[in-house]
Amino acid sequence: MQWASLAAVALLAQNAAAQNMLRFACSQLVVDRVDPLVNPGMRYTPHLHQIVGGNSFNITMDPANHDPAALSTCTSCNFKEDLSNYWTAVMFFKARNGTYKRVPQVGNGGPQGQLVNKGGLDVYYIPSGKVTAFKPGFRMLAGNAANTDPKKVSSGNICHRCWTSTNDNTFVGGAPCSGSDSVDIPTSTSCKMIRQTIIFPACWDGKNLDSPDHQSHVAYSGSGATGGGSCPSTHPVKLPQVMYELMWNVSSFMDKSIWPTDGSNPFMYSMNIGGPAAHGDYVFGWQGDSLQKAMDNNCNLNKDCPAAGLHAQTADQYNACTKAQQAPEQVDGWLAALPMGGESVRA
Numbered sequence: 264m265q266w267a268s269l270a271a272v273a274l275l276a277q278n279a280a281a282q283n284m285l286r287f288a289c290s291q292l293v294v295d296r297v298d299p300l301v302n303p304g305m306r307y308t309p310h311l312h313q314i315v316g317g318n319s320f321n322i323t324m325d326p327a328n329h330d331p332a333a334l335s336t337c338t339s340c341n342f343k344e345d346l347s348n349y350w351t352a353v354m355f356f357k358a359r360n361g362t363y364k365r366v367p368q369v370g371n372g373g374p375q376g377q378l379v380n381k382g383g384l385d386v387y388y389i390p391s392g393k394v395t396a397f398k399p400g401f402r403m404l405a406g407n408a409a410n411t412d413p414k415k416v417s418s419g420n421i422c423h424r425c426w427t428s429t430n431d432n433t434f435v436g437g438a439p440c441s442g443s444d445s446v447d448i449p450t451s452t453s454c455k456m457i458r459q460t461i462i463f464p465a466c467w468d469g470k471n472l473d474s475p476d477h478q479s480h481v482a483y484s485g486s487g488a489t490g491g492g493s494c495p496s497t498h499p500v501k502l503p504q505v506m507y508e509l510m511w512n513v514s515s516f517m518d519k520s521i522w523p524t525d526g527s528n529p530f531m532y533s534m535n536i537g538g539p540a541a542h543g544d545y546v547f548g549w550q551g552d553s554l555q556k557a558m559d560n561n562c563n564l565n566k567d568c569p570a571a572g573l574h575a576q577t578a579d580q581y582n583a584c585t586k587a588q589q590a591p592e593q594v595d596g597w598l599a600a601l602p603m604g605g606e607s608v609r610a
Contacts (some may be wrong), residue, residue: 284389284490284504285557286375287565287575289315289349291382294365296590296602298350299324300402300477300544306590310408310603311353311533313368315339315383315397317346317548318586324348324546325399326472331548337584339383341565343574347548349386351461351507352408352532352541354448355601356516359523362597365375366511366530371458372432375564379578385441387506388554391465394503396555397547404477405463406542411548413446419462419486421541425449426456429514435550439488439506445540448530455514457530461543463505465491466498477544485564502560507543 285439294313302308304323314320324331335346354366369376371385373532378385404419422440426433436442439460449457464481471480484491484500488503513530522529534540553572567575592602 273574282389283561283563284340284387285562285564286378286385286387286579288370288378288380288581289338289340289344289366290316290380290381290578290584291315292320292339292348292584293586293588294382294594295588296592297322298544300404300546301408305511307592308590309534311594311601312350312544313353313382313384314348314350314586315386316348316546318584318587319346322589326402330399331546332399332550332562335548338576339504339581339584340386341575341581343576344553344572345548346550348544348546349384349507350544351384351459351509352534353461354457354511355531355533356513357523357527357529358521358597359533360521362599364516364597366513366516367594369431369456369510369512371508371510372430375436377432378565381578381582385508385510387488387504387508388558389488389490389504389506390558391504392501394465394490394501394558395467396549396552396558397502398472399547400472401547402473402477403463403481403545404542405461405545406535406540408540408542409536410539411536416446416541417483417486418444418446418538420483421462421538422446422460423448423538423541424458424460425451425454426458426510427453429512430453431456431510433544437547439508439600441487445538446541448528450528450530452517452519454517455512457511457513459509459511459541460488461541462486462488463543463545464498465502465504466494467500467502468498469500503554505545533601533603535603536566
């Protein structure tokens with residue numbers, strides 16, 4: 264049985280490595296309490312986000328007059344042509360004395376090779392058959408920042424994995440959001456890192472670039488990082504499946520003598536909520552038809568793809584693309600309280 268399980272894991276890894284997909288690193292552009300998708304025009308939004316991608320990111324990003332592909336002058340992501348913005352909540356550790364510290368992040372390894380980033384996250388575009396690239400102005404949200412019930416989360420699309428080594432290039436487990444992966448943030452002291460996965464819907468209604476809840480215009484077709492299955496008639500247009508992976512390095516927080524005495528999970532997201540509230544935001548910003556060409560020409564991983572006109576930047580180049588906070592506050596070191604609530608102002 265053990266050998267059969269190991270063989271299955273190896274097969275999953277090989278299949279993942281063989282599948283053509285874009286898989287690339289994005290370093291942190293900024294860690295900031297702004298959210299132009301859910302709280303446009305607001306500084307000091309209810310919770311903190313880490314943002315990656317094009318440097319035209321701002322507190323409003325009105326889709327009628329803000330095209331990241333046209334306005335950004337650099338991107339913190341691997342491909343020069345990708346000026347999109349991607350963001351998630353931030354993971355914190357709460358110590359016994361009531362102080363908080365932001366959990367550091369590293370790149371991600373695995374069977375497709377190691378990715379290098381300075382904080383931030385890794386992005387995948389996974390095709391399944393013929394797909395239609397996103398259009399300018401497209402945006403969407405995965406997950407629910409207010410949810411506290413793990414049963415209301417599809418564990419095949421949003422999950423966490425315990426990584427028992429600080430070596431991110433050591434492949435652990437099977438496909439994303441499978442096996443022992445959990446909606447909740449793991450609390451085992453054997454975890455040296457925690458990998459967070461957020462998989463977005465891959466079906467679109469073909470009409471609306473956004474919707475009031477930022478979710479109704481798209482739909483899931485199955486679960487897992489497969490590119491998605493057949494789309495429903497309500498959302499007939501097949502999109503590339505977008506997936507975020509984040510590697511939170513928790514190794515320096517595993518001394519239980521500093522954990523809360525009430526037995527609560529010391530790891531939480533910046534909403535002061537655990538894993539069921541994990542979420543990701545996406546604003547499309549690829550130049551021209553470069554993403555469509557990348558999907559049509561089977562561009563792979565984080566490499567140059569001449570057929571689509573994709574140019575891979577060096578880590579030094581995309582790491583250098585940063586932006587000052589638009590809602591200035593301390594987010595690093597030990598904090599007396601989470602950066603959240605109480606200060607929201609309209610620009």
